[in-house]
Amino acid sequence: MTGWIESDRWAERARELRDEGWMLMDLCGLDRSGLGRSVVNAGGAGTAGAGFRNAEGTGGLYGPRFEVVVQLLHALKKERMTLHVNAAGDPPTVPSVVEVWPTANFLEREAFDMFGIQFEGHPHLTRILMPDDWEGHPLRKDYGVGKVPVEFISQPLMQIDSPGQSPETVAAERSVDELGQSGPPLRTVEEG
Amino acid sequence: MSAATGVIKDLEERGHGAFVENVDDDRMVINMGPVHPATHGVLRLLLELDGETVISCEPIIGYLHTGMEKECEDQNWRSAVTIVTRMDYLAPFFNEQAYSLAVESLLGVEVPPRGKYIRTLMAELNRLSSHFVWFGTQALDMGAMSGMFYGFREREVVLDFFEMVTGLRMNHNYIIPGGVWEDLPAEWEPVCRRIAEIVPNRIDEYEELLSRNPIYLERTRGVGVLSSSDAGALGATGPMARAAGVDWDLRRDVAYDAYGDLDFDVPLRTDGDVYARYEVRMAEMRESIRLIRQLIDGMPSGDYKNMDTKLTPPPRSELNRSMEAVIHHFKLVTQGYTVPAGEVYRAVESPRGELGVYAVSDGGTSPYRLRVRDPSFVNLQCLPVMTLGGLVADLIAAIASIDPVMGGVDR
Incomplete structure (x- = not known):
């Protein structure tokens, strides 16, 4: 299953999902600037990707450059779900889900460190892998490896x-x- | 959940490093690591101590960060294996396996049965060698120095087999999208059987050394407890979760590669302390031996990798005869294969838990984004929950029982 969700609905939806028994397995950033105006459309986690869906087909959901990609697991149903949370604004901002799933603590810090995505309400949003005084966010597409x-x-x-x-x-x-x-x-x- | 949110509140109020100024006479702030024999690599712990009691504990990581995810974006799909294999350096085959499964899903290619069995065999042997290192280091941390010698002695036997098959002891670059790079050498079977014969006796020796050792029991029973609800909330997987009673193993519940054909049990304990994790890992080693025996007996013949010439270079003998073969070879070596646009998340059960790879392709010859969810990285968050209110000596036991590999944590 793959889904897209706007950032203002994410905190609420996360609570619902948690109560339904979904566990947060992974959370990472994605810089879509090289993918053009299309949306990654997979047949669901664990299956072959079905190619790109056009922006027209998404009902206006598609927009910003950054996304937070969330992998959820339902251990009882043995199902996985991939959720794309649109991170709009400058800097890109998404509500934090640390209160919902404490495991998001390190994962959100890494997404902030690597992509500069702000997680509103994160208790301690600092760089985790790069040094504290590092400039730039290395996994952004405009951050070249040869520019050091x-x-x-x-x-x-x-x-x-x-x-x-x-x-x-x-x-x-x-x-x-x-x-x-x-x-x-x-x-x-x-x-x- | 309660303990976990407590830790987060703690961080919220003080932030890391900020509380150094507020320390009164009884309290002491200590940096443990990044270079410390008991932190298993370059892990730094910012500890606040009241005498010997841990009041707060914050793991600070990133000392081994080398930007591997970024580096993969500049490699083609085949050569990115050489980078992912270096992440969790004690479990290289699992990195390769998770990555290859993800790329195969995007490509929509099948792995021939022999390829699947070889992968599974190498993965289970790798689980053994990784658990041997865990056994050695945790025994050393508890003061049982001879455990270190035993663990590394057996690991050497397994690594010799890896060297025989892949040419390297670590960072093998052996499991590739489509199968494995080379077939097993002619004399693999007797060596493998010998390993399966030796290791159970050696595990008996380990258990004789520690399982009923009063000092060891004193240091591990009821220490570093992680409840099953905390394990779920903090995303702990693998032996950490199974020792807390979470009955979840991707090998059984998702059954990738050859695991669907095999018969094995998933060891489970409910205490959630350091000793339960010890028991789970010991039992897992025995299960691995059981799996290895089945894999040797059931090893199918046939191709060991997908022989589609769009994916695999043609055999060298064909290069002299066929122009087509030369073209395919040239294209694959200079450019690599393209992968259809899309995204995928695939996970395997590594010795430390769920090792997931999230890959995005834009239809080109290199990954657009490659994300590795390393179990050590996530499991490390449990450390404050496990250690708050305990003694510093218990903290050492707790780190050893998480078995973090900093190469995987920092990537």
């Missing part, structure tokens, strides 16, 4: 290839690229 500045770049070495060369001329001949790698200038293919 490189530290401790080695200084170019002065190497004299043949006897009689002076260090100054060697230094002038060698180019240093932006990563600090030294080496002879790249050769171009000679004509003829």
Whole structure:
């Protein structure tokens, strides 16, 4: 089973689900910015995905970039349910369900840490995996893996290839690229 | 539920680190870890103590965070196995298995019976090797140092078998979407039978060492109690939950891979203390042996992975003869296969509980989002509930009984 739900109905619905016997198994963020204007539509947790459903087919439910994806388990019925909670606003905001399922404590903190999703009413919403003073939210799609500045770049070495060369001329001949790698200038293919 | 909400209130009022200023003369704030022999890795606990009594306990994690979920988004579906296998490093086969099941669900492909049996065999052996490490470390934490030697001695036997099959002792990259990477080597059967023969005797030795040991009983009975309602509210799974009387095992209740064909029991205790968790894990090891024997006897012949050339590179012998085979090989090596757009959540019963993988595909050759629900991460939240009001020594016993693997917690 897969369902979508608006964030303002989530706290209330979570209580109902808990009373029906559903356990919270997982809660994570999802940045949909790379998925375009379509909704992930699976045939239900544990079955093959049925592809994407168009935004038109969702009855206007589809909207914001961020979602909180919740995995629920009903142990007696042996059923699983996936719920997508729309996280609208800037910063994206969703009510916290820690009061309903205490296990959401760490899970919501991780979704906040990785996606910057605010959980209203969470008792202690701080970064959990990244350092407290970290900037940005790493699992967002616009946070590239290659954007971390490189530290401790080695200084170019002065190497004299043949006897009689002076260090100054060697230094002038060698180019240093932006990563600090030294080496002879790249050769171009000679004509003829 | 009551104890769990108490902890949350506690956090709400004070927040981590904030209460250091309000400490009076009798109270002491201590950082246990991140480098401490009894925290099983780089777990840091912020403790507030009144003498020897734990007043508050907050796990602080993230010291081993390496951004594996992000890294997977840059890999193709096949090579992401090499990353997920490194998450819970004591149970690598389970990471691979959960991930492969998720990708297979998205692809809609079947695993041939031999592939399923090999996976299940490796998983059960892995459960043994993981529980051996748990046995060794928890015995050491309780002061029974020889337990450490015993546990690691048996683990070595199992790891040697893994090395024989996969070439590596850990991080095997062996279970892949569609089956397993290589067939079992020719001499697998006698080695496996030998393991199934040795281990039960060794478990007897373990029980002789600890089960009726008065010191051990004193340290574990009635210590670190987690009630079944707390276990449910805090999302505890695996031996943690089964020791509290929660009768739930994905192997039996969901029956993925070959478990549907096999006959086994799910050990259950109701005390919810450290000793109950010890008993559950010991009984689980015996059940694993039972499963391994059935898997050896029932091992089917045939393909060990799905031989669809859109998923698996063709055999090397065909590359010399068939242009088609060369094309498939080239496409799979350079680009990888595409996975139909969609989402899926699949879970397996790892030695620590429910290990779930939530995968989203946008129809491309790499995961759009890959989320791993690691049992250690969730189970660790039970620690404050289990330890508040107890002694520091009981806290050590409680950590050991959770059996957290920080590689899985921090990912």
